[in-house]
Amino acid sequence: MDRGMGASQAVTAIYERHALGLTRLAFLMLGDRQAAEDVVQEAFCGLYRAWDRMPDHTHAVGYVRASVLNGSRSALRRSRRAPRVLAGPAAASSAASAEDAVLAGERQRETVAALRRLPPRQREAVVLRYFADLPEQETAAAMGVSRGTVKSTTSRALAALARMLQEEKP
Amino acid sequence: MTQLEERLRADMRAESEQIGPGSIPALQLPARADPPRRLRRRGPRLWGPWHWPAWVTTLAAAAAVVVVIAGTFFLAHVVSGSGPGPSATGEETVPYSGIPPYYAYAVQGDTYSRTINGTEYGDSVIARYVKIRATASGKLLRTVSPPAPYNAFESFAGAANGRTFVFATNRNRYDKTGNEYFELDHKTPLKFMILRITPGGHTQLSPLSLPGTLTEGQAPTLALSPDGARLAVAYGGSGKPAVVQVITLATGQLRQWTAPPPAATPMLGGPGAWTSDGRTLALGQISVHPSGKIRSARTQMRLLDTNAPGGSLAADSKLVTLPGTDGFPWPFITPDGTKLIGEISHGPPRTGPAIESGALGVYSARTGALLQVIGRWQQHGQRPGMLFSARQAVVWSSLSGSRLIVEMPRGKLNEVGVLSGNTFRPLTHVALAPLLAAINSGGFQTSGGYVGFAW
Numbered sequence: 001m002d003r004g005m006g007a008s009q010a011v012t013a014i015y016e017r018h019a020l021g022l023t024r025l026a027f028l029m030l031g032d033r034q035a036a037e038d039v040v041q042e043a044f045c046g047l048y049r050a051w052d053r054m055p056d057h058t059h060a061v062g063y064v065r066a067s068v069l070n071g072s073r074s075a076l077r078r079s080r081r082a083p084r085v086l087a088g089p090a091a092a093s094s095a096a097s098a099e100d101a102v103l104a105g106e107r108q109r110e111t112v113a114a115l116r117r118l119p120p121r122q123r124e125a126v127v128l129r130y131f132a133d134l135p136e137q138e139t140a141a142a143m144g145v146s147r148g149t150v151k152s153t154t155s156r157a158l159a160a161l162a163r164m165l166q167e168e169k170p
Numbered sequence: 171m172t173q174l175e176e177r178l179r180a181d182m183r184a185e186s187e188q189i190g191p192g193s194i195p196a197l198q199l200p201a202r203a204d205p206p207r208r209l210r211r212r213g214p215r216l217w218g219p220w221h222w223p224a225w226v227t228t229l230a231a232a233a234a235v236v237v238v239i240a241g242t243f244f245l246a247h248v249v250s251g252s253g254p255g256p257s258a259t260g261e262e263t264v265p266y267s268g269i270p271p272y273y274a275y276a277v278q279g280d281t282y283s284r285t286i287n288g289t290e291y292g293d294s295v296i297a298r299y300v301k302i303r304a305t306a307s308g309k310l311l312r313t314v315s316p317p318a319p320y321n322a323f324e325s326f327a328g329a330a331n332g333r334t335f336v337f338a339t340n341r342n343r344y345d346k347t348g349n350e351y352f353e354l355d356h357k358t359p360l361k362f363m364i365l366r367i368t369p370g371g372h373t374q375l376s377p378l379s380l381p382g383t384l385t386e387g388q389a390p391t392l393a394l395s396p397d398g399a400r401l402a403v404a405y406g407g408s409g410k411p412a413v414v415q416v417i418t419l420a421t422g423q424l425r426q427w428t429a430p431p432p433a434a435t436p437m438l439g440g441p442g443a444w445t446s447d448g449r450t451l452a453l454g455q456i457s458v459h460p461s462g463k464i465r466s467a468r469t470q471m472r473l474l475d476t477n478a479p480g481g482s483l484a485a486d487s488k489l490v491t492l493p494g495t496d497g498f499p500w501p502f503i504t505p506d507g508t509k510l511i512g513e514i515s516h517g518p519p520r521t522g523p524a525i526e527s528g529a530l531g532v533y534s535a536r537t538g539a540l541l542q543v544i545g546r547w548q549q550h551g552q553r554p555g556m557l558f559s560a561r562q563a564v565v566w567s568s569l570s571g572s573r574l575i576v577e578m579p580r581g582k583l584n585e586v587g588v589l590s591g592n593t594f595r596p597l598t599h600v601a602l603a604p605l606l607a608a609i610n611s612g613g614f615q616t617s618g619g620y621v622g623f624a625w
Contacts, residue, residue, distance in 0.1 A: 008199055011197070011199065012197055012199070015197040016197075019194045019197070020189065020191055020194050023189055023194055024186035024187075024189050025186075027185075027186060027188070027189055028182055028185065028186055033188070033189060034299075036189075037194070037195060041195070041197065041198065044197055044199075045199060048199050107177075107181065108181040108184050108185060111177060111178065111181035111182070111185075112181065112182070112185050115178075115182070126178060126182075127182065130175060130178045130179045130182060131178075131179070131182040131183065131186065158172075158174060158175070161174060161178070162174055165174070165177075
């Protein structure tokens, strides 16, 4: 990032490029759009405050991604319970449809519900690896753990998900 | 890649796409923590709360707020070179002075909702909670959720003392997939809660019992009296009797005014419904034809004397018609009761590189005559950040209306700020400012997916 560029401009430019993806990531972590947006806003405000102290702005995206994960963890700790809507609200209709779209929606709901039942660290690993498509090294950096921990955490998460979704173990 | 991994990838992607491109709020950066280097040697940096040691912040929160604000404007003056630096304190230099210390807001995050056969589709079922924040610092005081099995906020209202809020919660039905659609529950009685903020900044939330029941189907609107002691509720009209109630919260004592059909629907705008003496209640009214078409072309307001014992709405109130307005029925009366303020009509927004414009009209509460036009605005071209069309509304007023908090279309957002005459100054410490793109300050309706807040 150009050092000559003002912090405000630089951070805003990063926000414009990455806010959508990071908000989606936080949303998958939290199951709550507003909370996700709050976490992302906070993370970018933190980046802005830290901008002049950062030795290398090429790592700004990684920095803010880690902040989003930290913020998500804090939000989860505060909530102390699974998000209401995504934890499985009461059904309005009991009639199952054979339509593909409905089935796809049902499958997606089950996947997301299972994801939300994972411990936060396992959820982070899964979201970073399979949603954000980060390699193990970047996942480790974002989570603040070693590469080996990413491997073991992801493996445990997949095993748990497979059990929950009643699928074959990967 | 295994089947499970493929499934995870596809389903997480689909789930995340509920958050669509273009729906992300603009970034709202705080006042800069670090002053420009050329100013750094001047002494302590006073314009960023994060520079205070924790114990100082804790012990001197109120003072810090003032310092932050003063510092912010000091910085603004010095950096821009447009002013002489901080002048004596006053409403022009300290915009938070005199403004209620706390505000409540709810965000639906609903940008794509639509209604088909009475069922609302979209992502507005997410995040049903209200947050209370400090106006000056944006500090979060409390997040309020509906008491289970209730899961939505029908509306809420704040008192002018800035320390009392009332919430009406509802129970909606969600479909099996959780986020696809929900049905409003029109029949279950709403549950009410009241939140009080102590002088020490602590919150006390408790259930609130009201005489009788209210339902979502009645579409009630609310307004708390300035001291937070009485709650006004309005509903009905348009084929049904119009009802206005004033309830003393401590005792449950009820005064009620009604108007038989065909009465217009009375509507309370929340923050601007009461005069500061707690006597006059300003109600907007809207006349809806059975076909659903709105009949009134101009805003009409009914000024009700709540000292009257109750009975006929027409007998105890005065009707004022505001010329040049567009019939949008959110009333606002200045606390001294002398003026009514409303959005002046402007053409419907056009697409493409068109111009939207608007202004607020200040009217005599006695005669309805237009006294002044303030806060003119205009926008060129499309504003992709807007979730709904531009909107300008008053959400708080000083005693005489010389200083207002308004929503003001600016850039890609409806910003919230202080309007003095024609000078608008955004409230940058309102944490929600970047999200206030789709707003309905008059006791918001969750079913519409609005952002709502109460001061």
